[in-house]
Amino acid sequence: MDREKLRKYAEVIVKVGINVKEKDGVFISANTESLPLVREVVRACWKAGAKDVITDITDDDFILARYEEGHDYIFDYYPEIEIDYYESMMKNNYHDIYIGAPSIDLLKNVNQDYQRRSQEAEMKAMVRLDKYMNSGKLKWVGVGYPTAKWAKSVFPNLSEEEAVEALWEKIFDATRVNEEDPVKSWREHDANLKFYEKWLNDQNFEYLKYDGPGTDLTVYLADKHKWVGGSSETPDGDRYMANIPTEEIFTAPHAMKVDGTLKATKPFSRMGKIINNFSFVFKNGKVVEFKAEENPEILETFMDMDEGGCRLGEVAIVPHSSPISQTGILFKSTLFDENASCHFALGNSYAETIIGGENLSDEERKNLGANKSMIHIDFMVGGSELSIIGYKKDGSAVQIIKNGEWAI
Amino acid sequence: MDREKLRKYAEVIVKVGINVKEKDGVFISANTESLPLVREVVRACWKAGAKDVITDITDDDFILARYEEGHDYIFDYYPEIEIDYYESMMKNNYHDIYIGAPSIDLLKNVNQDYQRRSQEAEMKAMVRLDKYMNSGKLKWVGVGYPTAKWAKSVFPNLSEEEAVEALWEKIFDATRVNEEDPVKSWREHDANLKFYEKWLNDQNFEYLKYDGPGTDLTVYLADKHKWVGGSSETPDGDRYMANIPTEEIFTAPHAMKVDGTLKATKPFSRMGKIINNFSFVFKNGKVVEFKAEENPEILETFMDMDEGGCRLGEVAIVPHSSPISQTGILFKSTLFDENASCHFALGNSYAETIIGGENLSDEERKNLGANKSMIHIDFMVGGSELSIIGYKKDGSAVQIIKNGEWAI
Numbered sequence: 001m002d003r004e005k006l007r008k009y010a011e012v013i014v015k016v017g018i019n020v021k022e023k024d025g026v027f028i029s030a031n032t033e034s035l036p037l038v039r040e041v042v043r044a045c046w047k048a049g050a051k052d053v054i055t056d057i058t059d060d061d062f063i064l065a066r067y068e069e070g071h072d073y074i075f076d077y078y079p080e081i082e083i084d085y086y087e088s089m090m091k092n093n094y095h096d097i098y099i100g101a102p103s104i105d106l107l108k109n110v111n112q113d114y115q116r117r118s119q120e121a122e123m124k125a126m127v128r129l130d131k132y133m134n135s136g137k138l139k140w141v142g143v144g145y146p147t148a149k150w151a152k153s154v155f156p157n158l159s160e161e162e163a164v165e166a167l168w169e170k171i172f173d174a175t176r177v178n179e180e181d182p183v184k185s186w187r188e189h190d191a192n193l194k195f196y197e198k199w200l201n202d203q204n205f206e207y208l209k210y211d212g213p214g215t216d217l218t219v220y221l222a223d224k225h226k227w228v229g230g231s232s233e234t235p236d237g238d239r240y241m242a243n244i245p246t247e248e249i250f251t252a253p254h255a256m257k258v259d260g261t262l263k264a265t266k267p268f269s270r271m272g273k274i275i276n277n278f279s280f281v282f283k284n285g286k287v288v289e290f291k292a293e294e295n296p297e298i299l300e301t302f303m304d305m306d307e308g309g310c311r312l313g314e315v316a317i318v319p320h321s322s323p324i325s326q327t328g329i330l331f332k333s334t335l336f337d338e339n340a341s342c343h344f345a346l347g348n349s350y351a352e353t354i355i356g357g358e359n360l361s362d363e364e365r366k367n368l369g370a371n372k373s374m375i376h377i378d379f380m381v382g383g384s385e386l387s388i389i390g391y392k393k394d395g396s397a398v399q400i401i402k403n404g405e406w407a408i
Numbered sequence: 409m410d411r412e413k414l415r416k417y418a419e420v421i422v423k424v425g426i427n428v429k430e431k432d433g434v435f436i437s438a439n440t441e442s443l444p445l446v447r448e449v450v451r452a453c454w455k456a457g458a459k460d461v462i463t464d465i466t467d468d469d470f471i472l473a474r475y476e477e478g479h480d481y482i483f484d485y486y487p488e489i490e491i492d493y494y495e496s497m498m499k500n501n502y503h504d505i506y507i508g509a510p511s512i513d514l515l516k517n518v519n520q521d522y523q524r525r526s527q528e529a530e531m532k533a534m535v536r537l538d539k540y541m542n543s544g545k546l547k548w549v550g551v552g553y554p555t556a557k558w559a560k561s562v563f564p565n566l567s568e569e570e571a572v573e574a575l576w577e578k579i580f581d582a583t584r585v586n587e588e589d590p591v592k593s594w595r596e597h598d599a600n601l602k603f604y605e606k607w608l609n610d611q612n613f614e615y616l617k618y619d620g621p622g623t624d625l626t627v628y629l630a631d632k633h634k635w636v637g638g639s640s641e642t643p644d645g646d647r648y649m650a651n652i653p654t655e656e657i658f659t660a661p662h663a664m665k666v667d668g669t670l671k672a673t674k675p676f677s678r679m680g681k682i683i684n685n686f687s688f689v690f691k692n693g694k695v696v697e698f699k700a701e702e703n704p705e706i707l708e709t710f711m712d713m714d715e716g717g718c719r720l721g722e723v724a725i726v727p728h729s730s731p732i733s734q735t736g737i738l739f740k741s742t743l744f745d746e747n748a749s750c751h752f753a754l755g756n757s758y759a760e761t762i763i764g765g766e767n768l769s770d771e772e773r774k775n776l777g778a779n780k781s782m783i784h785i786d787f788m789v790g791g792s793e794l795s796i797i798g799y800k801k802d803g804s805a806v807q808i809i810k811n812g813e814w815a816i
Contacts, residue, residue, distance in 0.1 A: 032443060035440060038470075039467065039473070042469070043477055046474055046478040046479075046482075051485060051487070052482075052485075055465075055467075059463075059465075061451075062450050062461070065451040065454050073431075073459075081500055081502075082460075085493045088489040088493070089489060
């Protein structure tokens, strides 16, 4: 990999992503395969004046060894001291960089029950951290790194080396690293997202109507919902970009007021498995019917996790012509694919999608219609045939998306 | 590297080193270069029933980037939350595996003042952890891994690849991994060390007299000193081997009662530099004169760190014919070289080298003569010409070491 491009990518992550300021603490979570990028990111953080850069480097084999050799009792156990550590970082405003890749096939031969129990134990333990994540004080960013397995799953006909190079190029396209001045380009893109964010907030829609192949859905928005796109702002006025890439404008649906049918337009991948062609029927906000061509249990496990797992927590608008769509590939990674397509998420809503949500309790947000859950699972519903019409309280209607594109 | 040998080495580390039991927590600290070994060690820990295996993987470039890009203020700063994290691990009896290598030349072009300030800030912050380290409850082990740079510094005439292979072989010899049943061989070796440990404790020497080239030194032992060698035992009766390899029997000298001259017999390496041919004059336990052919400041920095930095905290006996000596090489690593040779350490004494020391305060140990310091720096004083005679309170004398070998 061209080190100069890695440097530019690291610069986007550190300057646009978490926008490191003098005396910021930084926590970087990554896999051994991404070390060449991590090195550049660490360097860029120190250069930007960080007081501390903590790196948490894991390895596929560490993860696998736990499942393959660990004794049965550990799968219901999540160490409290890890949560204490994360909590102390969050209390001290450490900002987070997640460098990741979908873990293709890694866990496919691993005991499913161990995975389910581990995931549940982890999510339960993590609940304690929600209030910090919701405080809006933490800057964070998630970015991708092409592992060999991921690249081969996207480009099965290329050699491993060629596939990694090809995926790098797609990632550099999607993250604007291939442009002359990536940081400047991100500033312009952010301004564009902010235009749509403002327009949607000005409309103050009561509900949205989705029409597309297999989709006929009415989605009310949460009371005091707020559309959010592009950069976020901490209470101190620091801007950050929580996902790179990001093309979406999203808000909180009303967890109790979603009705109709909904068909996903792209596959969903988790725990090393892919679900194709799946659809839902919603009634009073709740999933009352769920079908999938194969592996339905992958999503069902999440939906069964708690009361909010089978209700929507996010509605997001992305034009079908986004740069991620234009790469012409299915990344098989939510981080990228959700930015190629309008989408929803089952599960938790983001506090920032409610006006003043950072200062409300879970209960107060829930009373406004914002969903609460341990899970947050995105799935795609875009495509060139999608139409979204917004309805205001006075009954007037405005076409938002037509044939997959912004209609305004 | 032959994966089977790595597995055997990992088994020695996990079974003999920290002797992992069901429900133990484990903390592994290592560098990215040692990943092939870390993977085997992680696997062996889970297999042995660990409840949690935390890996802290650093990288030479992370360390370098901090010195090269970090802003000035960070070099006086050590993050308290890191100490909190270590403290919570220690409170919860996480046992420690340190996989390391001397960092040859890594920091040679880095601002020396930054290094000195960083080291001081770190050591001051770490003081809070002393009581856990001294409690005797934690099992820990330090082991070596041949990095390319380390191997080249030991075998400068071999290619990088050959040097790494050659150093692996020397490490496998020194750690008994090349023997048929390394774990069994370690049990036998431990019994042998325990024989000398008991003999030395039975003698209850008041002081030792060292004679060798450039050395003419009288070293009183601390009141209630205890000789320790081979495995240690936690209060719960769990055995562990804190260094692999280990060939030494060591105890606490009296910090106020060391007099005479002392000449090191092997080079000392720290912070990327080597000190050759250095010697001390002691008076009433304190270094009153220090000479080195080159780079004296490396050791002086440590000796100036605090009041105990210029007094002895450890005296250790190793026969000149130890397997580490027999490898015929200078490892340029304290972990190995100290086990080729009788040695001393400047700085802190180990609580376990005082009878009941784990339950005494720092002040109480100090009153018995045990030294207290932030530093602990080993240097070698062995060789084929060394004589050590032990003197008892009744005036009788016993030859302990003659011509570098056990005389008993």
